Amino acid sequence: MIPSFLLRRQAVTQRRQLVKALAATPAAILASSWTAARAQGEYPARPIRLVVPFAAGSTPDVFARIVGDRASQGLKQPVVIENRSGAGGNLGTDVVAKAAPDGYTIGASITGPLVNNSVLYRKMPYDPFRDLAPITFGVHQANVIAVTPSLGVNTLRELMDLLRRNPGKYNYASIGVGSLSHLSMEMLKSLTHSFVVHVPYNSSPAAVTSVLQGDTHMTSLAPLAVMPQVQAGKLKALAVSTAHRVAQLPDVPTLREAGVPMDGSAWIGLVAPAGTPAPVIERLNHEFVAAMRDPATREKLKAQYMDAEPGTPAQFAAFMKAELAKWGPVIKRSGATID
Structure with missing residues (x-):
């Protein structure tokens, strides 16, 4: 039988070894382990x-x-x-x-x-x-190139011809610089060698409203934003930006089908x-x-x-x-x- 004083000494030694081991363990590893344990056990708690x-x-x-x-x-x-x-x-x-x-x-x-x-x-x-x-x-999601009926165009090629003949006369609405809404129209500008004014808005509803009110002439936006107005006859859909036609819009050609060598997804x-x-x-x-x-x-x-x-x-x-x-x-x- 081991004397009690030896058991106490052994326990003290083990505690000291444990303290030294923890002190030698990087704090980041301990914090990471604690965070991971919390995440696995409690997340999300609110x-x-x-x-x-x-x-x-x-x-x-x-x-x-x-x-x-x-x-x-x-x-x-x-x-x-x-x-x-x-x-x-x-x-x-x-x-x-x-x-x-x-x-x-x-x-x-x-x-x-x-x-x-x-x-x-x-x-x-x-x-x-x-x-x-x-x-x-x-x-x-595809973007739809849509225009106000007042432009008098029915195809993307007709729109491109119109822009080429009238540089700087027309403008377009987007949901912001850098969006597909912006870049798809910039590509059209490049291909038509024309200048079309870019008017950025902070949302697709605001951009659509600008076209409906006559503040802008065209836009490139997700179908959700423009198709209700297309179906109401207030806008015309000329093309979609994706490589394939949108199942719900079988009659709207892709940009490539309309002669523009480009596709993209919003x-x-x-x-x-x-x-x-x-x-x-x-x-x-x-x-x-x-x-x-x-x-x-x-x-x-x-x-x-x-x-x-x-x-x-x-x-x-x-x-x-x-x-x-x-x-x-x-x-x-x-x-x-x-x-």
């Missing part, structure tokens, strides 16, 4: 803020509300939409980039603030490739602040991917002309880099910059 960098009623807003509502069921916490529009989507996306990386502030953003603005803006408040963590790709994706723990990103990815794969949610998105293609964070990161390689040269050729 509502999640989903920031949309455009106004209510915009296509990113509609996407966020549809998908956020479904994801909240799996997360077992409300997903609260917050609209923070301005600066071509940079303002709201910067809110996400600078938020605490704890999974309680995420964003639903588009090609401008996530990719193209890094080329357009001389100075960005954040770096989308350094300060944001991709969660998942969301949806693809996509939306989900991001979090850089540094968000991997277990939190994994949980968010799991729930939002599940939401977009839910048949009822897919049908709701399809009714808004959105095709869901969720995937892994790595796939979304690679897609963003590919988009930069695709559109960066287009932006530089256009000469568009923002101080």
